[in-house]
Amino acid sequence: MPEGDTVLQTAKRLHSALAGQVLTRSDLRVPRFATADLTGRTVVDVSSRGKHLLTRIEGGLTLHSHLRMDGAWRVYAPAERWRGGPSHQIRAILANTTHTAVGYRLPVLELLRTRDEDQAVGHLGPDLLGPDWDAATALRNLLADPARSLGEALLDQRNLAGIGNIYKCELCFLARATPWLPVGGLPEPTAVLLVSTAKQLLEANRDRPVRITTGAHPRAGAALAPRTRRPSEKLWVYGRTHRPCLRCGTPIRAAEQDARPTYWCPHCQTGPTP
Structure with missing residues (x-):
């Protein structure tokens, strides 16, 4: 994708x-x-x-x-x-x-x-991998509609450009929030770290043939999560339905959000679910 x-x-x-x-x-x-x-x-x-x-x-x-x-x-x-x-x-x-x-x-x-x-x-928000990147603007955009779900806000390219469904799921896991949590429910420090981690993850993977978000890359996800105990695992939750969470061992769950498959850990992530 x-x-x-x-x-x-x-x-x-x-x-x-x-x-x-x-x-x-x-x-x-x-x-x-x-x-x-x-x-x-x-x-x-x-x-x-x-x-x-x-x-x-x-x-x-x-x-x-x-x-x-x-x-x-x-x-x-x-x-x-x-x-x-x-x-x-x-x-x-x-x-x-x-x-x-x-x-x-x-x-x-x-x-x-x-x-x-x-x-x-011209409608796009700051590009996570572009020269126009501005973390403060991206954060303001992301939090502009507090009632909107976190997953939808992350996917809206008018807020910040470059996040797709894989990064949406991974970033929500790293923030310990479900994708259905209203974005206004994020504590401010977590929201700030979420934006900076999004930048870190895309930068870490910009030249990699295989995307890694688990921390096996020294820069990937360092702001919000520890390294995985299983370096062979590339992603925290995306595509891992029913497999044990790399952080706590709880089976990963999946459901649709805006017609996209969405993955989360019911123990590590707090907030509404379908």
């Missing part, structure tokens, strides 16, 4: 393959932009903003894409077989003489003027 760290890694791969190179092939397979031809233009850079990807192209153009649940960008060498999915799932092809980037199942793909990027990403 793409979250801020995964999207940043995707941006880096695309930037390495495309930036500074002239496009020799351009194919946008969405009706609105099917006739757009970027061939002959140089890719200036590729960057991420929260969970959004921005491919900036010579002439003041930006190709904006979002992966959501199932989207993916794959980079291939000229003679390499494309393995990202069947051809009918391809939404974009950008190629130069050395690499081909193929976008599969992209639910959002639009071409806009670079000066108008705010139309696509």
Whole structure:
């Protein structure tokens, strides 16, 4: 499931393959932009903003894409077989003489003027992995609606950008609060630590192929939780239904929150549950 760290890694791969190179092939397979031809233009850079990807192209153009649940960008060498999915799932092809980037199942793909990027990403809160990160603003945003559940507030990209469902569950565990706790019920010191830990976790995993939140990485989760007794376990609660909590041994439970599978420890985390 793409979250801020995964999207940043995707941006880096695309930037390495495309930036500074002239496009020799351009194919946008969405009706609105099917006739757009970027061939002959140089890719200036590729960057991420929260969970959004921005491919900036010579002439003041930006190709904006979002992966959501199932989207993916794959980079291939000229003679390499494309393995990202069947051809009918391809939404974009950008190629130069050395690499081909193929976008599969992209639910959002639009071409806009670079000066108008705010139309696509201007609503986002501070980016946990971006140069605009501001912990105080993120905290104010997160606590702006005290009655809102903590899980929903963490997933709202207008509050802080980059947290997905995995980090939502892990951060709630580290804060010892259920995802259904009204965010106003968090003690202020815990809320402050929650925001700083979110930053620590994404930073710790920004270059890792496997996401770790349990403290096996020296920086991951250090602010709110001790190291796990089982370093082989990568995540505290996400995807661990019925398995023992790494902190107390109680079986992890799961339920849906806003149509997303949500995991928590009924002993370690306090607050409402379904």
